[in-house]
Amino acid sequence: MAVPVLKQGDYLIASIQSVLSDADLLLLRDKLSGSVGEFRSRGVIIDVTVLDVIDSFATRTLRAIAHMLKLRGAETVIVGIQPDVAFAMVELGLTLEGVGTALDLEEGLAYLDTTLGTKKTMQNPGHGK
Amino acid sequence: MESELHTEIQSAADIVTARQRGRTLAMEIGFAGVDVTLVAAAISEIARNIVDHARRGEIVLSRVENTHPHSRKGIQIVARDEGPGIRDVVKAMQYGYSTRKGLGVGLPGAKWLMDDFEIDSQVGKGTTVTMRKWLH
Amino acid sequence: MKKKSPRKIEPLTSSSTKQRADYSDPLLRELVAHLRQNRTQLREEWARRITDAQLLTAMSKEEIFSEATSVYDNYVEVLETGSVEALQAYARNLSERIIPRGVETHEVLGIVLLLRDVLARSLFKKYQTDFDLLNRVLDSYEPAANRIANTVGVSFVQERERVIRQQQEAIRELSTPVLQVRERLLILPIIGVIDAHRARQLTEQLLRGIRGNRAKVVVVDITGVPTIDQTVANHLVKTVEASRLMGASVIITGLSAEIAQTLVTIGVDLSKMNAVGDLQGGIEEAERLLGYKVISTPESPASASKETAA
Numbered sequence: 001m002a003v004p005v006l007k008q009g010d011y012l013i014a015s016i017q018s019v020l021s022d023a024d025l026l027l028l029r030d031k032l033s034g035s036v037g038e039f040r041s042r043g044v045i046i047d048v049t050v051l052d053v054i055d056s057f058a059t060r061t062l063r064a065i066a067h068m069l070k071l072r073g074a075e076t077v078i079v080g081i082q083p084d085v086a087f088a089m090v091e092l093g094l095t096l097e098g099v100g101t102a103l104d105l106e107e108g109l110a111y112l113d114t115t116l117g118t119k120k121t122m123q124n125p126g127h128g129k
Numbered sequence: 130m131e132s133e134l135h136t137e138i139q140s141a142a143d144i145v146t147a148r149q150r151g152r153t154l155a156m157e158i159g160f161a162g163v164d165v166t167l168v169a170a171a172i173s174e175i176a177r178n179i180v181d182h183a184r185r186g187e188i189v190l191s192r193v194e195n196t197h198p199h200s201r202k203g204i205q206i207v208a209r210d211e212g213p214g215i216r217d218v219v220k221a222m223q224y225g226y227s228t229r230k231g232l233g234v235g236l237p238g239a240k241w242l243m244d245d246f247e248i249d250s251q252v253g254k255g256t257t258v259t260m261r262k263w264l265h
Numbered sequence: 266m267k268k269k270s271p272r273k274i275e276p277l278t279s280s281s282t283k284q285r286a287d288y289s290d291p292l293l294r295e296l297v298a299h300l301r302q303n304r305t306q307l308r309e310e311w312a313r314r315i316t317d318a319q320l321l322t323a324m325s326k327e328e329i330f331s332e333a334t335s336v337y338d339n340y341v342e343v344l345e346t347g348s349v350e351a352l353q354a355y356a357r358n359l360s361e362r363i364i365p366r367g368v369e370t371h372e373v374l375g376i377v378l379l380l381r382d383v384l385a386r387s388l389f390k391k392y393q394t395d396f397d398l399l400n401r402v403l404d405s406y407e408p409a410a411n412r413i414a415n416t417v418g419v420s421f422v423q424e425r426e427r428v429i430r431q432q433q434e435a436i437r438e439l440s441t442p443v444l445q446v447r448e449r450l451l452i453l454p455i456i457g458v459i460d461a462h463r464a465r466q467l468t469e470q471l472l473r474g475i476r477g478n479r480a481k482v483v484v485v486d487i488t489g490v491p492t493i494d495q496t497v498a499n500h501l502v503k504t505v506e507a508s509r510l511m512g513a514s515v516i517i518t519g520l521s522a523e524i525a526q527t528l529v530t531i532g533v534d535l536s537k538m539n540a541v542g543d544l545q546g547g548i549e550e551a552e553r554l555l556g557y558k559v560i561s562t563p564e565s566p567a568s569a570s571k572e573t574a575a
Contacts, residue, residue: 019149022141053148053166055173056238057141079512083472084166086507092170092238095506102512103479111512163469199423 049080183212356420488519518547
């Protein structure tokens with residue numbers, strides 16, 4: 001199942017729609033890698049709201065994706081981890097160390113704005129609105 | 130109502146199948162909230178272990194009932210493979226959650242999530258893991 | 266009259282019985298016949314004695330008689346068939362109904378023992394001319410009667426324990442509310458002793474609270490917690506990590522020296538854990554994290570107002 005990736009300004013948003021197999025996750029990794037390069041995206045949001053389990057493989061892969069995207073100049077934030085899923089992950093000792101996390105898409109965008117110092121206000125006073 | 134649910138584990142896709150079935154059965158038995166996720170996560174790790182080390186095996190899900198210390202219901206998961214077997218079971222089970230380095234959590238991870246956990250492994254013959262979680 | 270079909274003899278499991286009851290025993294069958302024949306008077310006598318002993322005061326006379334009838338009939342069925350299943354089911358059902366009305370364990374045990382006595386006495390009366398026969402009848406009756414008393418008592422107690430557990434859960438939930446004081450800020454005050462079960466429940470509440478309230482910062486105040494063991498300490502650490510996975514940061518306040526020591530013992534780097542002295546300080550820190558301006562009130566002495574650029 002391919003994961004749709006949307007472009008929103010400087011950011012890419014990957015919305016996972018259904019349970020992913022290992023292969024799907026790897027495809028996602030490749031897709032994001034390519035897209036970040038193509039669009040010169042500075043931030044990537046991966047929305048995992050739908051996932052009912054994030055196991056060791058998924059955790060490893062998400063970390064690997066974040067690491068790889070960082071090398072390509074993009075910041076990654078994982079959003080939408082559900083309470084039960086977060087609980088199971090910490091029980092298993094799985095952490096997403098080094099990867100940004102936020103509650104949902106809205107928070108994810110705010111996170112990227114803050115982290116990347118994206119200013120919504122005018123940077124160049126010379127520009128009129 | 131099935132008495133036993135068998136899932137062949139041959140590829141990574143089967144991991145998802147096994148844990149979805151586990152999730153469904155857990156809910157049918159009466160587990161709620163976090164416990165369902167823990168059961169699914171444990172199955173995922175065990176199934177993944179089979180895929181990574183044994184290449185193929187099966188997972189059998191069933192309902193269980195107990196009378197001691199008091200009447201209770203639970204879910205049982207048996208994971209069998211004819212893989213290489215584990216040479217040092219004790220050592221394999223030591224890699225604990227508390228080290229926090231572990232991302233290949235497999236057996237110790239699953240054990241931590243469940244109530245009962247038994248493992249029987251012979252080098253050259255294979256491994257059988259039996260685990261249960263009880264409704265409290 | 267019910268037809269007696271041949272049934273499997275079920276071994277007694279009660280440890281209080283000295284011998285196994287043989288349900289194909291002709292004496293037992295005679296006993297059952299006797300109980301059936303005298304059903305009306307024995308039930309009435311029993312109900313009367315229940316009232317005399319001032320048991321089941323929560324119920325009306327009609328209700329007592331009605332339940333007495335059911336128990337009596339179930340009782341006789343156990344003696345006849347050797348199977349306590351129907352009795353168990355009935356006892357559970359009865360318990361579910363009477364516990365909310367305040368009926369207590371001693372009352373339930375009391376009425377069962379009264380029935381035993383009523384039946385025993387009627388046996389004395391019937392076999393008074395033949396002491397030998399009476400003894401043998403009682404030998405047959407004893408183990409079965411004990412098993413019945415045991416079954417009813419245990420069912421009742423189990424049901425009561427279940428209800429108590431439920432109530433405790435409810436109290437726990439109520440006693441640790443997750444409070445939203447500001448937008449994006451949750452406070453979780455924890456009071457009292459935390460065991461592993463409660464710790465887990467708190468974590469679930471907290472994580473759901475983060476989602477429901479869209480919290481970015483949670484202040485967990487453990488001023489009211491005297492001590493925690495390593496399991497719970499581990500759990501606290503996991504809660505902080507799980508919160509982070511949901512995009513919320515956790516501030517722990519009210520950390521006593523003892524609890525700090527426990528955390529250090531299990532290997533927690535306290536400098537990594539955001540621990541602030543007291544609840545007030547914790548809230549201020551939280552507001553700082555959220556980007557609020559915190560201005561000191563005129564009453565407080567010359568403490569510099571903390572400001573953050575929004």
